[in-house]
Amino acid sequence: xxxxxxxxxxxxxxxxxxxxxxxxxxxAEDITRLKVQxxxxxxxxxxxxxxxxxxxxxxIVGVILVNLFVNAYEKxxxxxxxxxxxxxxxxxxxxxxxxxxxVLTYTIDYNEPIMVIQEKLSKLKRSTLTVTRILFLQLPVWxxxxxxxTMFQNGSVFLWVIQGIITLLLTxxxxxxxxxxxYENRNKRWFQFIFSGRExxxxxxxxxxxxxxxxxx
Amino acid sequence: MTTxxxxxxxxxxxxxxxxxxxxxxxxxxxxxxxxxxxxxxEIMIQVWRSLHKYNDNFAxxxxxxxxxxxxxxxxxxxxANRKNSNIPLIEEFATLKDEAxxxxxEQLNHLELFIxxxxxxxxxxxLLYLEDKSHxxxxxxxxxxxxxxxxxxxxxxxxxxNRFSQLNSY
Numbered sequence: 001x002x003x004x005x006x007x008x009x010x011x012x013x014x015x016x017x018x019x020x021x022x023x024x025x026x027x028a029e030d031i032t033r034l035k036v037q038x039x040x041x042x043x044x045x046x047x048x049x050x051x052x053x054x055x056x057x058x059x060i061v062g063v064i065l066v067n068l069f070v071n072a073y074e075k076x077x078x079x080x081x082x083x084x085x086x087x088x089x090x091x092x093x094x095x096x097x098x099x100x101x102x103v104l105t106y107t108i109d110y111n112e113p114i115m116v117i118q119e120k121l122s123k124l125k126r127s128t129l130t131v132t133r134i135l136f137l138q139l140p141v142w143x144x145x146x147x148x149x150t151m152f153q154n155g156s157v158f159l160w161v162i163q164g165i166i167t168l169l170l171t172x173x174x175x176x177x178x179x180x181x182x183y184e185n186r187n188k189r190w191f192q193f194i195f196s197g198r199e200x201x202x203x204x205x206x207x208x209x210x211x212x213x214x215x216x217x
Numbered sequence: 218m219t220t221x222x223x224x225x226x227x228x229x230x231x232x233x234x235x236x237x238x239x240x241x242x243x244x245x246x247x248x249x250x251x252x253x254x255x256x257x258x259e260i261m262i263q264v265w266r267s268l269h270k271y272n273d274n275f276a277x278x279x280x281x282x283x284x285x286x287x288x289x290x291x292x293x294x295x296x297a298n299r300k301n302s303n304i305p306l307i308e309e310f311a312t313l314k315d316e317a318x319x320x321x322x323e324q325l326n327h328l329e330l331f332i333x334x335x336x337x338x339x340x341x342x343x344l345l346y347l348e349d350k351s352h353x354x355x356x357x358x359x360x361x362x363x364x365x366x367x368x369x370x371x372x373x374x375x376x377x378x379n380r381f382s383q384l385n386s387y
Contacts, residue, residue, distance in 0.1 A: 006328065006377070010347040013325050014244075018237035027258075028232055031265045032225050110263050110287045111270050111280065113360025114341060117287045209290070212338050216361065216369065 047102065054095040061088050083145035090138050094131045101127050119213050125206035126183075133181045139174040143167045183207040228265055235281050242285040245344045246292065248333055256292055260285045275357065282345065282358045290337045331380040339373050346370050 065084055068076050101124050108121060143166050151159075185191045186204060195204060232239070239260050243253040267284050271277075332343055338359075345355045352363045359366065 007347055007349060009321065009324055009328060011349070013321065014237065014241060017244075018240060021236050021240055023232055023236050025229070028229055028261065031261050032228055109270065110267050110284045111272070112287075113283060114286050114290065114338070114358060115360035118290055118338075121291055209337060212336050216338060216365070 051095070051098065051102070054091065054098065058088055058092045058095055062092070077148040079147035080145045083141040086141045087138050087145075090134055094134050097127055097131050097134075101131075115213060115216065118209060122206040122210040122213065125203050126210060128203050129181055129207075133178045136174045136177040136181075140167055140171040143170055183211065224268055228268055231264065231268075231277065231281065232261060235278060238278060238281050238285055241344060241348070242282070242289050244329075245332060245340050246289040246337075248329075256289060259292060260288045263288045276354070279354055279357050282350075286341045286344075286358065290341065327381070327384060328377075331377050334380075335373065335376070339369070342366070342369055343373050343377075346373070 061084065065081065065088060068081060069085075073081070105121070105124050108117060110117060143163070147163075155163075181191070181194075186207065239257050240253075242260065243256040247253040247256050263284055264281065271280055332340060335343060341359065342355065345358060350358070352366045355361075355366050356363045361369070
């Protein structure tokens with residue numbers, strides 16, 4: 001089909017279809033009653049809930065830990081103290097990225113050119129994967145926070161072998177996941193297993209779009 | 218300074234005069250009727266929310282294509298938020314009558330099918346090309362250089378040409 005024919009075909013049918021569209025005035029009127037988008041009201045409840053839980057967890061556990069570091073450093077198990085500190089620091093980094101991402105997502109200006117906006121949105125969405133990668137780094141500390149001196153003095157060799165295997169395995173897994181969760185691995189079976197839920201689809205789609213943008217440059 | 222009333226009046230005017238832009242964008246990005254209605258609704262909401270930022274240096278259609286295409290490409294991400302906006306959809310909204318002839322309609326269906334196979338950015342470019350927009354205007358809407366646009370359009374046309382010739386060879 002010749003290209004002019006393509007255009008003519010598209011334009012002629014569109015003209016007829018356009019003429020038949022009726023924009024309901026009441027519907028348009030309803031839209032004008034919408035106030036300028038409020039950041040919090042535009043967020044999904046699950047996101048608000050996640051954010052509140054994250055902030056509460058980091059704040060409460062953070063305050064307790066600082067208190068323990070300052071006032072009871074000699075009295076508490078250092079394994080607990082440092083494991084918990086690592087966990088809270090990683091959580092705080094994740095919550096901060098999450099808030100930054102949400103604020104930028106909801107304040108994006110659609111007046112800008114398509115490549116600019118889509119690149120911004122896609123990069124923001126992709127940062128969700130960064131949060132996930134950081135959260136995976138916490139895995140090993142969940143196997144060390146309960147260690148204490150009594151365990152070292154009275155624990156059997158068998159117990160330490162099992163404990164050692166679990167901790168080393170989770171350390172390896174968390175580092176491996178941190179380094180390998182990236183767009184290039186999206187077709188790998190393990191990647192698809194981790195990110196198989198519906199909630200991950202927009203993020204994977206964003207990564208694909210970023211790739212398209214890259215090819216356009 | 219623009220008053221609320223003026224803004225309101227301008228919004229109705231833009232939607233009425235340029236409803237075709239909204240429809241064409243929805244048509245290119247959504248294959249089913251319900252999704253088209255939802256997308257047109259979403260574009261209208263975003264047009265209203267962005268109207269106070271409209272810069273007179275740009276033609277209204279350039280601005281409208283920017284907003285509409287940005288919303289369409291991001292639609293999959295915004296779908297859930299839209300459902301919370303509580304604006305009832307009216308059945309008659311964007312109801313279309315197909316008046317094209319059979320042969321023409323068949324060709325058009327093929328064209329739509331082939332366009333639906335393109336990625337999001339190629340779809341935007343193809344729509345602007347089919348709408349006979351100049352490379353300079355496409356450049357303003359897309360944020361690409363004029364020379365890049367010529368190359369990209371050439372490649373997309375080649376893809377479509379191949380698809381049509383595959384069809385004719387059967």
